[in-house]
Amino acid sequence: MATGPTIRDVAARAGTSTAVVSYVLNDGPRPVAPATRARVLDAVADLGYRRNNLARALRANRTGTIGLVVPDLAKPFFAELVRAVEDAAFTRGFRLLVGSAHFDAGREGEQLQALLDARVDAILLAPSQDPAPAVTPLRRAGIPHVLVHRTHPGTAGVAGDDTDAGRQAAAHLLGHGHHHIALLGAGTGDDPVSLRARGADAVLTEHDRPVSRLACPFPNLRDDAYLATRALLASQPQVTAICATTDEHALGALRAATEAGRRTGDDLALVSIDGTALAAYLTPALTAVTTPFDAIGTDAIDTILNPTSTPTIRRHPLTLTTRRSCGCRPTG
Amino acid sequence: MATGPTIRDVAARAGTSTAVVSYVLNDGPRPVAPATRARVLDAVADLGYRRNNLARALRANRTGTIGLVVPDLAKPFFAELVRAVEDAAFTRGFRLLVGSAHFDAGREGEQLQALLDARVDAILLAPSQDPAPAVTPLRRAGIPHVLVHRTHPGTAGVAGDDTDAGRQAAAHLLGHGHHHIALLGAGTGDDPVSLRARGADAVLTEHDRPVSRLACPFPNLRDDAYLATRALLASQPQVTAICATTDEHALGALRAATEAGRRTGDDLALVSIDGTALAAYLTPALTAVTTPFDAIGTDAIDTILNPTSTPTIRRHPLTLTTRRSCGCRPTG
DNA sequence: TTGAAAGCGTTACCAC
DNA sequence: GTGGTAACGCTTTCAA
Numbered sequence: 065m066a067t068g069p070t071i072r073d074v075a076a077r078a079g080t081s082t083a084v085v086s087y088v089l090n091d092g093p094r095p096v097a098p099a100t101r102a103r104v105l106d107a108v109a110d111l112g113y114r115r116n117n118l119a120r121a122l123r124a125n126r127t128g129t130i131g132l133v134v135p136d137l138a139k140p141f142f143a144e145l146v147r148a149v150e151d152a153a154f155t156r157g158f159r160l161l162v163g164s165a166h167f168d169a170g171r172e173g174e175q176l177q178a179l180l181d182a183r184v185d186a187i188l189l190a191p192s193q194d195p196a197p198a199v200t201p202l203r204r205a206g207i208p209h210v211l212v213h214r215t216h217p218g219t220a221g222v223a224g225d226d227t228d229a230g231r232q233a234a235a236h237l238l239g240h241g242h243h244h245i246a247l248l249g250a251g252t253g254d255d256p257v258s259l260r261a262r263g264a265d266a267v268l269t270e271h272d273r274p275v276s277r278l279a280c281p282f283p284n285l286r287d288d289a290y291l292a293t294r295a296l297l298a299s300q301p302q303v304t305a306i307c308a309t310t311d312e313h314a315l316g317a318l319r320a321a322t323e324a325g326r327r328t329g330d331d332l333a334l335v336s337i338d339g340t341a342l343a344a345y346l347t348p349a350l351t352a353v354t355t356p357f358d359a360i361g362t363d364a365i366d367t368i369l370n371p372t373s374t375p376t377i378r379r380h381p382l383t384l385t386t387r388r389s390c391g392c393r394p395t396g
Numbered sequence: 397m398a399t400g401p402t403i404r405d406v407a408a409r410a411g412t413s414t415a416v417v418s419y420v421l422n423d424g425p426r427p428v429a430p431a432t433r434a435r436v437l438d439a440v441a442d443l444g445y446r447r448n449n450l451a452r453a454l455r456a457n458r459t460g461t462i463g464l465v466v467p468d469l470a471k472p473f474f475a476e477l478v479r480a481v482e483d484a485a486f487t488r489g490f491r492l493l494v495g496s497a498h499f500d501a502g503r504e505g506e507q508l509q510a511l512l513d514a515r516v517d518a519i520l521l522a523p524s525q526d527p528a529p530a531v532t533p534l535r536r537a538g539i540p541h542v543l544v545h546r547t548h549p550g551t552a553g554v555a556g557d558d559t560d561a562g563r564q565a566a567a568h569l570l571g572h573g574h575h576h577i578a579l580l581g582a583g584t585g586d587d588p589v590s591l592r593a594r595g596a597d598a599v600l601t602e603h604d605r606p607v608s609r610l611a612c613p614f615p616n617l618r619d620d621a622y623l624a625t626r627a628l629l630a631s632q633p634q635v636t637a638i639c640a641t642t643d644e645h646a647l648g649a650l651r652a653a654t655e656a657g658r659r660t661g662d663d664l665a666l667v668s669i670d671g672t673a674l675a676a677y678l679t680p681a682l683t684a685v686t687t688p689f690d691a692i693g694t695d696a697i698d699t700i701l702n703p704t705s706t707p708t709i710r711r712h713p714l715t716l717t718t719r720r721s722c723g724c725r726p727t728g
Numbered sequence: 729t730t731g732a733a734a735g736c737g738t739t740a741c742c743a744c
Numbered sequence: 745g746t747g748g749t750a751a752c753g754c755t756t757t758c759a760a
Contacts, residue, residue: 067457070737081747086739093740097745118454118515119737122752125399127450129493129514137482138673143475150469150496159514161461162494164482175486182461182491183450315677322679341470345647346678347654402753413731418755425756429729451753454736
């Protein structure tokens with residue numbers, strides 16, 4: 065790793081001082097005569113000089129790096145989130161340090177500590193579970209941080225409007241004329257699954273529809289939704305529609321339905337929430353209330369780069385994408 | 397961002413010098429008397445001191461960070477690869493800086509340059525296209541680098557044994573007694589799709605089986621495999637089995653088959669190569685020659701952290717996982 | 729076994 | 745407009 069030329073080499077070649085070179089490179093904080101500036105730029109080009117960002121970071125106490133911790137980098141939802149965040153960060157000249165928490169609070173804490181030690185400028189966290197224990201050390205460390213996907217009162221957050229998403233999903237099934245609807249996912253918290261389930265539930269209750277509520281206590285295990293749906297279809301034939309609170313739940317439900325001989329999209333309707341790329345490519349293609357990943361990623365990065373005094377939680381609307389699984393016959 | 401206590405503060409509190417504190421913190425390079433060491437450790441604990449890795453990195457010219465660039469962080473295959481690599485890196489005390497290349501050589505170059513500027517200790521690259529143009533600047537920069545998934549002669553690489561994977565997939569279909577088999581994916585290069593296709597092709601040719609070769613010129617677009625399969629099924633009813641060179645291809649094929657009224661796993665067999673988590677959860681579940689992500693991720697990290705003088709390319713065997721799509725009836 | 733001090737490469741203050 | 749130079753916080757040599 066031959067260490068390249070330094071700012072001193074540039075200064076020497078341009079016949080000036082390191083201070084002036086720095087002024088040119090950073091467009092300030094002091095003005096530089098055009099002729100001098102030109103000589104400096106020539107020297108930079110001749111030498112192929114590239115600034116040492118480590119030294120710059122030490123001096124400025126800014127690394128140009130943002131940390132992101134998600135429960136699982138490989139899960140489609142978080143993978144799409146990471147891509148969106150990385151894109152937004154790259155566009156703004158920031159690099160992204162990522163970590164997987166394995167849906168484990170302990171591991172999440174280690175990842176956050178590692179990011180703190182790496183001196184990232186800011187931290188984005190998609191909490192694996194209850195955000196509270198993760199937020200406390202971040203606040204104490206005095207580092208800008210924003211929660212993503214799952215929020216926490218008093219902490220800046222960017223997420224989808226999950227309650228509304230749940231409403232949209234339920235309303236769509238209602239629009240198809242379904243009477244007895246099953247809800248895959250439940251909860252009383254302010255996590256996405258709980259919010260979506262309650263949003264859907266509210267709409268169904270409002271319309272006096274019977275609801276079969278399936279808790280799926282481990283919502284991250286597709287097997288869980290699979291087993292719950294299998295049991296449901298066997299015991300409650302009157303259910304004609306399923307509202308899944310995540311694509312993972314939908315995947316399990318779809319499998320159970322198919323194995324039970326139900327033709328999803330024909331004699332069973334299924335609507336999902338998340339709308340990962342995956343949904344479009346299943347058979348049948350999944351009707352899903354779709355997450356605006358790019359908007360969320362961009363908003364998360366912008367929020368963290370322009371911290372305001374009062375932390376706010378912003379929720380982005382999800383939009384219904386109709387495909388086959390709900391019984392719709394989309395054109396094309 | 398209140399900058400915490402420094403090594404000077406620790407030294408002062410322990411009544412010794414910064415040098416000794418450093419020796420204690422790093423277990424060397426000089427010995428420290430037990431009593432002194434204890435005082436230092438006490439001071440560290442009392443102050444809640446955490447070393448500034450920026451300063452350490454500047455001094456040591458090592459950041460403890462590894463860069464990884466993949467074509468698309470959101471694609472299931474690369475998402476699983478990233479998780480495996482991150483895991484291995486984290487275990488060894490390294491952080492991971494990631495970048496998406498958007499399957500674009502120009503963007504890939506920018507990402508690599510950004511990693512170089514960030515002074516990462518080493519770079520892992522899953523090339524988007526021809527690795528050659530990306531490898532040259534890495535070599536010139538004198539930074540340890542290892543290619544993943546897609547390799548290049550003369551450059552260290554860790555990948556799957558793609559030729560063998562293709563052979564396994566074809567052999568399995570042969571074992572099911574299929575005669576006319578379609579091959580989804582083709583190529584003459586040493587990229588995974590080409591190698592897998594050639595491996596499969598060799599086995600089929602060897603057994604004198606007719607092969608329908610579908611190029612899918614844009615193998616990253618699932619639509620491409622979908623359209624190719626749709627045309628194939630319409631025009632060549634004698635085809636009873638499809639060998640897909642990636643899960644993305646298989647997804648498209650599965651959709652086309654279902655829409656054409658074929659029951660995959662019954663009157664049409666489908667075997668895929670990649671074996672992302674997805675394969676297990678499709679309906680029917682996909683029989684796939686499965687990538688050992690963890691082994692590849694670990695090997696990639698270990699290879700890059702222990703560079704040898706002669707770059708070698710290591711290929712890890714993929715293993716067949718039988719599920720429903722090929723017509724097997726797996727127990728359970 | 730310990731400590732003073734010289735850097736690592738930048739930035740930016742202060743003087744000219 | 746320009747140039748010395750003192751930091752940033754750490755590691756490690758060299759001398760004691």
